[in-house]
Amino acid sequence: MRAPEANRSNALHAGAWWLWALGLATAASRTTNPLLLGLLVGVAGYVVAARRTAAPWARSYGAFVKLGLVVIGIRLLFSVFLGSPVPGTHTLFTLPELPMPDWARGVRIGGRVTAEQLVFALYDGAKLATLLICVGAANALANPARLLKSLPGALYEVGVAVVVAMTFAPNMVADVLRLRTARRLRGRPTSGIKAVLQIGLPVLEGALERSVAVAASMDARGYGRSAHVPPAVRHTTTVLTIGGLLGVCAGSYGLLAADGAGFGLPVLAVGLLAAMAGLRLGGRRSIRTRYRPDLWGTRAWLVAGSGAAVGGLMIWAGSHDPVALHPGVVPLVAPEFPLWPAASVLIGLLPAFVAPAHREPAADRAPAAAGTPAPTNSAKAPATEKETGQ
Numbered sequence: 001m002r003a004p005e006a007n008r009s010n011a012l013h014a015g016a017w018w019l020w021a022l023g024l025a026t027a028a029s030r031t032t033n034p035l036l037l038g039l040l041v042g043v044a045g046y047v048v049a050a051r052r053t054a055a056p057w058a059r060s061y062g063a064f065v066k067l068g069l070v071v072i073g074i075r076l077l078f079s080v081f082l083g084s085p086v087p088g089t090h091t092l093f094t095l096p097e098l099p100m101p102d103w104a105r106g107v108r109i110g111g112r113v114t115a116e117q118l119v120f121a122l123y124d125g126a127k128l129a130t131l132l133i134c135v136g137a138a139n140a141l142a143n144p145a146r147l148l149k150s151l152p153g154a155l156y157e158v159g160v161a162v163v164v165a166m167t168f169a170p171n172m173v174a175d176v177l178r179l180r181t182a183r184r185l186r187g188r189p190t191s192g193i194k195a196v197l198q199i200g201l202p203v204l205e206g207a208l209e210r211s212v213a214v215a216a217s218m219d220a221r222g223y224g225r226s227a228h229v230p231p232a233v234r235h236t237t238t239v240l241t242i243g244g245l246l247g248v249c250a251g252s253y254g255l256l257a258a259d260g261a262g263f264g265l266p267v268l269a270v271g272l273l274a275a276m277a278g279l280r281l282g283g284r285r286s287i288r289t290r291y292r293p294d295l296w297g298t299r300a301w302l303v304a305g306s307g308a309a310v311g312g313l314m315i316w317a318g319s320h321d322p323v324a325l326h327p328g329v330v331p332l333v334a335p336e337f338p339l340w341p342a343a344s345v346l347i348g349l350l351p352a353f354v355a356p357a358h359r360e361p362a363a364d365r366a367p368a369a370a371g372t373p374a375p376t377n378s379a380k381a382p383a384t385e386k387e388t389g390q
Contacts, residue, residue, distance in 0.1 A: 012355050014147035016300035020047075021138035023307025024348055027314035028130040031325035032123040035337045036345060037130045041065075043348040044137040050352040052140050064136025068129030075125030079117050081109060086329060088114025120329045146294055175203045233281055240278030247271020299354050306350035313344035 021044070028040050045061070052058040081095070097110040179199050180190045189195045248271040254264020317340060318325050327335035 011143070011146065011294065012303060013294045013296050013300040014142035014144075016296070016303040017142040017351075018138045018147075019304035020307030020348070020351055021134045021141075023304075023309070023311040024137070025131050025134040026311030027345065027348075028127060028134060030311075030314045030318045031341070032127050033325055033327055033335050033338070033341075034123060034126050035335055036325065036341055037126045039342055039345045040130050040348070041068075041133050043345055044134055046349060047352045048137050048140050051355045051357065053143075055143065058140045061133075061136050061140035064133050064139070067136075068132045071129045071132065072122065072125035075121050075128070076118060079121035080113050083108040083111055084117035084120060086114075086117045086120045088116030088330065088332075090115040090332065092118070116329045116332055119332060123327070123329070172203060172207060175206050179203065237278050237281040240274050240281065242278075244271045244273070244275025244278055248275060299356070302354045303351040306347050310344055310348045313347070314341060317341040317344065 024040055024044055028037060031037065045065075048061045052061070092113050092115055094112050095110040097108065100107055100109070176199060179202060183190050183195070183199070190199075247267055251264045251266075251268025251271050254267060314325075317338070321338065321341075324336055324338035325341065327333060
């Protein structure tokens with residue numbers, strides 16, 4: 001199946017990207033093998049590079065990668081200064097140890113730092129970093145506005161708040177870049193405290209104007225209206241939704257825990273069914289309609305199924321060969337590269353070949369192909385002194 005060029009009619013469902021990313025995250029939660037974790041990050045990065053758009057939210061993947069590196073660094077620092085329960089024999093260095101009172105027995109600050117505890121902290125931090133990067137891949141690929149359209153009617157108000165919060169930072173960053181470009185074209189400084197203050201005022205003013213415009217458009221569309229629902233339906237909706245969400249939480253914990261995969265999957269399935277039934281009943285209060293709703297087609301099933309396959313196969317591999325997925329640190333040994341789990345991770349590359357591709361217009365590619373710089377569109381630069389803070 002050859003991937004077509006993406007357009008408004010065949011755009012992939014945003015929920016498929018999230019299910020794919022959650023499948024990769026589930027696989028990352030089942031292993032501490034740095035080779036497999038690195039392969040998961042590579043798979044997520046390749047799919048993002050192949051299928052992300054030029055939208056503001058598509059630039060968030062790099063921020064999540066940097067956040068993952070920060071998490072690894074913090075985990076290593078905690079291990080160095082606060083110690084680790086992992087015993088070790090290869091001492092790297094010794095820090096001055098702070099004496100602790102009797103009531104804080106078991107807590108250590110400073111002391112001996114071993115290679116085993118650093119390797120254990122590195123594996124643990126890499127696991128959490130991979131989880132964050134998988135979530136970042138979903139943020140970079142899924143359009144938050146289209147995801148809002150697919151939410152059940154009972155979650156529409158919550159979804160609007162989440163989407164507005166997610167799009168605030170990218171829009172603010174775009175405003176800052178636009179204003180810095182305008183000041184640079186006019187020969188004005190773009191660094192320093194004075195320049196930051198002069199840029200910050202129009203950025204905040206633009207954010208306030210967007211907030212007022214969003215509030216006015218929501219009020220004009222009748223946001224917040226609800227239909228009358230019988231009390232019995234409301235009570236049933238509450239029971240199903242709360243019970244289903246508790247089941248989803250318990251099932252998710254079972255899947256992420258080391259010994260809970262046996263009960264986690266059935267509890268998660270029952271919780272999802274109950275929550276979906278409650279949300280469907282709760283949607284009767286919503287009287288809104290959808291314009292051009294996103295369709296869940298064959299490509300969406302393939303993308304979501306590839307993520308589910310990666311997570312399911314990694315859970316299966318963890319129950320049959322846990323040593324390969326969790327390399328030991330006492331004694332300190334090099335991690336091995338298990339072939340079957342690695343092959344299952346490669347299934348996550350399927351979206352890069354079946355999801356609709358977003359291609360650049362020919363006009364944008366022509367200057368680069370000819371070896372000349374792209375023309376600067378100075379008409380988009382702000383033309384007023386007000387916008388640059390002067």
